[in-house]
Amino acid sequence: xxxxxxxxSKVRSGELTFCESCNCYHLEFNNLYFELSAFxxxxxxxxxxxxxxxxxxxxxxxxxxxxxxxxxxxxxxxxLMFNRYEIEELKTLLLKQQTDAILNVDDIDYQFxxx
Numbered sequence: 001x002x003x004x005x006x007x008x009s010k011v012r013s014g015e016l017t018f019c020e021s022c023n024c025y026h027l028e029f030n031n032l033y034f035e036l037s038a039f040x041x042x043x044x045x046x047x048x049x050x051x052x053x054x055x056x057x058x059x060x061x062x063x064x065x066x067x068x069x070x071x072x073x074x075x076x077x078x079x080l081m082f083n084r085y086e087i088e089e090l091k092t093l094l095l096k097q098q099t100d101a102i103l104n105v106d107d108i109d110y111q112f113x114x115x
Contacts, residue, residue, distance in 0.1 A: 002026065011093045013086065029090060032080065045094050047071075053084050 002019035005026065009016050014029035025041045027034040036044065053069055060068035067081035082090070 009093050009096045011089050013089055014093060016093055016096075027094075029093065030086070041094070048087065048091050048094060051087060053087055057084065 002022055002024070004021050005017040005019050007015055007017050008025075014027070014032075017026045017028075018024070019026065023038075025036040025038070027036060027041075027044075051069065051071075056069040065081065067083045067086070069082045069084070069087055071080040071082065072078075073080065
């Protein structure tokens with residue numbers, strides 16, 4: 001485990017850190033955790049920039065999936081699913097577009113029930 005982590009960027013759902021001792025990036029996002037080389041991080045950034053969110057939302061429009069944007073992995077059995085907000089937040093995190101914005105209503109994942 002790395003002990004000399006430097007935070008590069010942080011958002012509500014995760015953070016990107018760098019360890020100088022092992023020269024590795026650590027990406028924590030929701031319940032996902034990745035250790036990435038500089039090359040892998042660059043590939044992930046480029047991949048995220050090319051995702052057509054509108055296409056995937058139309059493609060899965062008639063499904064009951066809460067998250068409609070897939071990101072495949074090397075393992076054929078694993079597909080990571082995201083919603084539009086998560087993709088934008090992940091882009092913000094990886095492209096170092098740190099924001100100090102105040103939470104708005106859309107940021108709160110809560111089902112409000114009137115009695």
